[in-house]
Amino acid sequence: MNWFFLQVTNPAATVADSLKQVMQSSGSAPSMNVMEMLAHGGPLMIPLALLLVLAVFFFFERLIAIRKASNIDPNFMNIIRDNVFSGNVSAARSLAKNTSNPVARMIDKGLQRIGKPIDAIEKSMENVGKLEIYKMERNLSMLSLVYGIAPMFGFLGTIFGMLQLFYNINASGDFTPAQIAGGIYTKMITSASGLIIGLLAYVGYNFLNAQIDKNVNRMEVASAEFIDILQEPTR
Template identity: 70%
Template sequence: MGLLLQVDSAKLLNAAANAVQQAPQQISLWSLLNKGGWIMYPLYLLLVASIFVFFERLIAIRKASRIDSNFMSIIRDNIMTNNLSAARNMARNTDNAVARIIDKGLQRIGKPIDVIEKSMENVGQLEMYKMERNLNILSLVAGIAPMFGFLGTIVGMIQLFYEINSTGNFELSVIAGGIYVKMVTSGTGLIIGLIAYVLHNFLTTQVDKTANKMEAASAEFIDILQEPTR
């Protein structure tokens, strides 16, 4: 009985040792990324560019869209009392897109309505250009980052099969190990492209919201001009 127990214990120990040896090795994310090769550096640059452009544009767009809820009411009261100088001073001292559009409209008071609307529309287009500036960088990153990653994978696969052909080593572990390493660039490129795409759409939504504020303020200003003065 004791001999049988010793044999069973030895088998269990051997099985446990084999299980430990066969357990997959853990690898850190940074180590995995480093296996992507030189193509990872352009991808890192694209990621940094996307993050920089996002925060720079986010700050600019929020600054352009920030407006006091009482701004148009005060402008209306000044226009209705024929106090245009006070209205212009308020518009000039307010740093946002709506105020600059209203200031242009105030400068054109006395001219036909269509002339005022055209002048305000031109300023609105300039403000839209300012807000949308550099957003094309995010759309560009969203398009080329996956292509860079795929290029890295293709180059890596060519190198892998060249090595296999040169050495004649067709072991499955060697082939699988080489393939998963080369796929790192494709995965990274897709992730960076997805991040840039999401950031671009978020900023575009913020620009659209600001554009709606500009259009509403312009329409309200034209309505004010068509009301009789006190």
């Protein structure tokens, strides 16, 4: 009978000991340090870091410029309409000149052309609008450059790392699984970094383009409204 109870209790003790060992081993596992991990990426982490700095700088530089361009008084066109209807074009031009905004500069060009054919006024305003759109889109090409080449730099770093790893294995003849896994792990850091930087730049590029599209739509609405104002007295 004693032998039977020993047979029953021993597996339970074995399972308990195994769980204890697993918990102890998991508690002593080394934690991942992000900075140390990035340092293992190799020399190509330097150009990747520069690309990240460029992406962050130009994103916020363009974001501030676009936000400034979209800042306009909601009653701006109503004031312009009242001044044009009352014949006080100089007051309307003064308001447009003192408003630092693409819509205001476009309306100011239209006010300067009052008295000329509508087609000529529209053409002048369209030309100013194109210049304003170009100003808003300036430096966006840097973000597109970053999201285009950052993943390539990452893959290039991984390829160089793998070549170095296999060269060392061929030279030393030592190719344990731990050595190979460690080498691949450190060299894949450049690929992950390049993809993350490219993804951030891509999201920022598309976000800024969406903000520019909103401003372009606002400019088109203001242009159509201004033409309606000029044609209103003749109806």
